[in-house]
Amino acid sequence: MATVPLLRDEEAGAAALAVFDDIRAKRQTDYVNNFWRALAHDPATLKATWERAQAVMAPGALDPLVKELIYIAVSTANGCDYCVHSHTAAAKARGMTPAMHGELLAVIAMAAQTNALATALSVPVDDRFKA
Amino acid sequence: MATVPLLRDEEAGAAALAVFDDIRAKRQTDYVNNFWRALAHDPATLKATWERAQAVMAPGALDPLVKELIYIAVSTANGCDYCVHSHTAAAKARGMTPAMHGELLAVIAMAAQTNALATALSVPVDDRFKA
Amino acid sequence: MATVPLLRDEEAGAAALAVFDDIRAKRQTDYVNNFWRALAHDPATLKATWERAQAVMAPGALDPLVKELIYIAVSTANGCDYCVHSHTAAAKARGMTPAMHGELLAVIAMAAQTNALATALSVPVDDRFKA
Amino acid sequence: MATVPLLRDEEAGAAALAVFDDIRAKRQTDYVNNFWRALAHDPATLKATWERAQAVMAPGALDPLVKELIYIAVSTANGCDYCVHSHTAAAKARGMTPAMHGELLAVIAMAAQTNALATALSVPVDDRFKA
Amino acid sequence: MATVPLLRDEEAGAAALAVFDDIRAKRQTDYVNNFWRALAHDPATLKATWERAQAVMAPGALDPLVKELIYIAVSTANGCDYCVHSHTAAAKARGMTPAMHGELLAVIAMAAQTNALATALSVPVDDRFKA
Amino acid sequence: MATVPLLRDEEAGAAALAVFDDIRAKRQTDYVNNFWRALAHDPATLKATWERAQAVMAPGALDPLVKELIYIAVSTANGCDYCVHSHTAAAKARGMTPAMHGELLAVIAMAAQTNALATALSVPVDDRFKA
Structure with missing residues (x-):
């Protein structure tokens, strides 16, 4: 059980939701895994982590x-x-x-x-x- | 500084020396690095570690x-x-x-x-x- | 699942129970959390840990x-x-x-x-x- | 001793030097510490790390x-x-x-x-x- | 939940099964614990780990x-x-x-x-x- | 090099010196090793650590x-x-x-x-x- 609630789409703020949408688009799936839903409480860290991960893990x-x-x-x-x-x-x-x-x-x-x-x-x- | 003295060739026992020789042959160099010279106090672990490392790191x-x-x-x-x-x-x-x-x-x-x-x-x- | 059973009040010895009582008094709650109930198998460590924790975490x-x-x-x-x-x-x-x-x-x-x-x-x- | 040489200003490329300059300006000192000089071999990671550090450590x-x-x-x-x-x-x-x-x-x-x-x-x- | 399925006897290959049998014989029990059943996907590592463990843990x-x-x-x-x-x-x-x-x-x-x-x-x- | 200076006897306060003396008496040696000399900046932690260590490491x-x-x-x-x-x-x-x-x-x-x-x-x- 996480130390914070996992945020469903309808609970996430606009900034977090924008990252969820980008995750969906880049991965071509509707599924957003728990890590991002837990991070969504802090949209700034969510966005920075997702963007850095894409840059680092790219070919x-x-x-x-x-x-x-x-x-x-x-x-x-x-x-x-x-x-x-x-x-x-x-x-x-x-x-x-x-x-x-x-x-x-x-x-x-x-x-x-x-x-x-x-x-x-x-x-x-x-x-x-x-x- | 190691917690045990690094063993030079002339200080190592026959079992450790045999591993040193195999390291030299397999790597085609005269140099035996400090890790193996420290491990040489325990020839059984030296041999097991060297042999497992070769198997694991092979193509x-x-x-x-x-x-x-x-x-x-x-x-x-x-x-x-x-x-x-x-x-x-x-x-x-x-x-x-x-x-x-x-x-x-x-x-x-x-x-x-x-x-x-x-x-x-x-x-x-x-x-x-x-x- | 713990590597030892968590001790309920009625299973704890007198020395452990005295620490439980002090925890309750200092924290002004009836609840003793699982960490202390697992530690209660070793009353000496239970007491030393609880006392040091209070000293260290105080203002x-x-x-x-x-x-x-x-x-x-x-x-x-x-x-x-x-x-x-x-x-x-x-x-x-x-x-x-x-x-x-x-x-x-x-x-x-x-x-x-x-x-x-x-x-x-x-x-x-x-x-x-x-x- | 580092696993890579520490880059002096005259050895760093333009992208790394720009980060060094920003470090100097923000910290109001001429000194660039060894961590950044080692990271300078990879200007992209240098820049990402320095920028994220500033955002995270700000008041x-x-x-x-x-x-x-x-x-x-x-x-x-x-x-x-x-x-x-x-x-x-x-x-x-x-x-x-x-x-x-x-x-x-x-x-x-x-x-x-x-x-x-x-x-x-x-x-x-x-x-x-x-x- | 493991990152690989635990292999039951009937799912394990001959090489893994031989190690299971040796574990049973040496420990004088029918029970093979989950660690070995997870490792059984890689019979070479299973065998090397079991054999080294016996040598290391012996009196x-x-x-x-x-x-x-x-x-x-x-x-x-x-x-x-x-x-x-x-x-x-x-x-x-x-x-x-x-x-x-x-x-x-x-x-x-x-x-x-x-x-x-x-x-x-x-x-x-x-x-x-x-x- | 430590993050704090190691305290020589003449630099340590009375509370730290009392612990140094106890270390010398219990160990029957004049030598006080660097760990205690670094900890001596915080006599309360020095004393608590030394006393707990003796209790824990005793037969x-x-x-x-x-x-x-x-x-x-x-x-x-x-x-x-x-x-x-x-x-x-x-x-x-x-x-x-x-x-x-x-x-x-x-x-x-x-x-x-x-x-x-x-x-x-x-x-x-x-x-x-x-x-």
Whole structure:
């Protein structure tokens, strides 16, 4: 249960509704997911987050699917269950296969364990790794 | 400064040295980085970690460069400075361009901020995101 | 579902019950929330936690509402859903308005993203920021 | 040592330099701190981060000093040493006294410990804490 | 709800089923818990994780119960609710008493708070603590 | 470099000095480590932290060495370099052998990786693991 009520369309103000409409248009779906409905209490943050997300997740030097895999990795390390779910769904929609999902999780788990080892050992950074 | 001394070749036992030799052969370099020299105090974990890392990071459904980007993402979220450095270097060696690096960081930052928002709002997972 | 049963008044020992009574008296309510009922299995930690919490959260150089905002920020970064809920409720009870809540979340999200960027870039601390 | 070189003014491109100039003008100082010099490799993220930071940290329903305290709290929980240093300096510049600093740290520590207890006990959220 | 369906025996492939059988034989129970059923989509990671877990958690210089306490501590700090539950159950099965559980939580909470204080203060490591 | 100056004996106030003296007496050493010298700016938190630490780390249902191992585990997961160093030194002083250190790190790494897998898979808690 959220710490704020999720706003239905008829409860959202004009500024929030404009973002909902843009989400619908850009994604070509009527569905607006819970994250945006919770954020709608603060239309300024809603708009800034949605606009920045579009810019960041657009095709560029990295493929949108690769960006979704990175998003899942960060969300997992930060323990955000909502984000793990929403971006796993987004990655599948962009073509993530079960084999890719499996390898993604194996890399996340490998990193988590070597992160822990390097931290517990407080390994000094090799000179050759410094920019 | 590490919580254990980094082992030079002449200080490492036979089991650890065998792993050092394999690292050198597989990577075609004489250089063994500090992480493995710190782990060498425990040859069983050294060997298990090195072998699992090779299996996990090998080409498969995901490209090795993509795997390095995911590794950087997890290491950043976990705050492992050593790992951020070593895998940023590894990603560059595998072809990560400055533009790719920039987009990687933008996605990591985007995920970190929406992770925080979703957690502070405790947004319930949409039914359609559940497997 | 907790990893231990929540103790009702009639299940709690005398030492735990004394803390429950103090919670009721200080907060002027009959309600003892789940956190304390779970902690009641270890009356020493229950008592130490409750007493320290009162000392720390009391008015001082910082206003109690400001302290609640800080509490929400830490709880969000640590991913503690229970704490996010209980301290969001506490902050509202102390006067947090929706506008303040929105700004709090915007700052938390801003910090989360620049934390990630600074860590991924391993930015060295400027001399002028050192005490 | 950063994972990228810090860009001096003469190494930064025009877009990054324009942000540096805006930082100098808004802060009324010649000094541009290391975070922005590291971010300057990606002028789009540099500009987006600087502009969002100004909007988020401006006076509003919460005082700018309170926002800095929240920033320190998040940065501490996320283990970002650079951010802890830069925002502790910023908070002092905005009037944080040693007494306020002490109380801030006491609240952060209190939250950290109850976050851990609530997580280890997996305490279910009380109905009355739900929005 | 998991991000992948939990595989029942009749849905798992031969490689995954062989691991399920080994789990049953080693633990002398018919029950295979959800973690392994979710991992079964990727039999290679399932097998590697199960085999490494057995090696790591076996009696050695540290007692298996002590290893379970350490596992709970890490899982708590990482905010993994599933792991907190499964390893609290495992620790109880290995003889963790309520008094031990209480002391474990008190140490976890103590560490969490001093971790936060040391990070917020950025305390430099004493020379005598370096290896 | 700390965010506050470390206080030498002659700079500390009477209340902080009394804690320093107690640390010296209880530990039977003249050395007061940096953590306490940084905390000395806030004598109330210094005293509360020192007193709670003594109560929590005392022999009880768990051995003091086991408590130090748990402390290292939490400090690693929280990424606190100072705490990893100080408690690794404390554990060695209490009898942690290299073999024990190696097994501790192997368990920490194992937990870190299964924490990540369980979170990325969002595995639902088995009914039998609930209290």
